[in-house]
Amino acid sequence: MLRISYEPQRAAGGSVLKLEGQVSGRWVAELRRAYDDRPAAGAMTIDLRDVTFIDRAGIAFFDEIYPDVTLINCSLFAAEQLKPVIARHDAV
Numbered sequence: 001m002l003r004i005s006y007e008p009q010r011a012a013g014g015s016v017l018k019l020e021g022q023v024s025g026r027w028v029a030e031l032r033r034a035y036d037d038r039p040a041a042g043a044m045t046i047d048l049r050d051v052t053f054i055d056r057a058g059i060a061f062f063d064e065i066y067p068d069v070t071l072i073n074c075s076l077f078a079a080e081q082l083k084p085v086i087a088r089h090d091a092v
Contacts, residue, residue, distance in 0.1 A: 002027035004034045014042035020050035023058030032061060049073035054081045063088070 003020040015038055023031060038044055046069050054062070062071070063085045074082065 002030060004031060006034065006038070008039075009042070009045070014044060015039060016045045016047055018047040018050075022053040022055075023051055023061070024053055024055035025057065028055075028057040028061050031058075035065065044069045046071050047073050048075065048078045051075065051078045054078060059085060 001021045002023060005018040005020075007016040007018060009015055017031075017034055017038070019031070021027070035044070048071055052075075059081060062082055066082075066085050067089050071082065
C-alpha cells in the first residue's frame, strides 16, 4: 500500500509529494498519476521519509523523473535502492 499526499509549497513556488508505504506494483501507477497531475509551475519535491520498500517498477519510475525532482528524507533503505538511479544521472 502507498499513501500519497500533495502539499503545495507557496513560499518556494513548488509542491511536495509525501509518500508513505511501498512504492511497488500497482501503486507505482498511482504515484505516476499523482506526479503527472501536479501543477506545472514550480519545483517538485518527493518526500521519501516513510517509504519502506521500492520495487523494480518504483525504481524505474524514479529513474524516469530524476533529476527533474528533488528527493528528500530518504531512509537508509530507500537511499540504498536509489543509488544506481542517482549515480546514473549524476554521471551524465
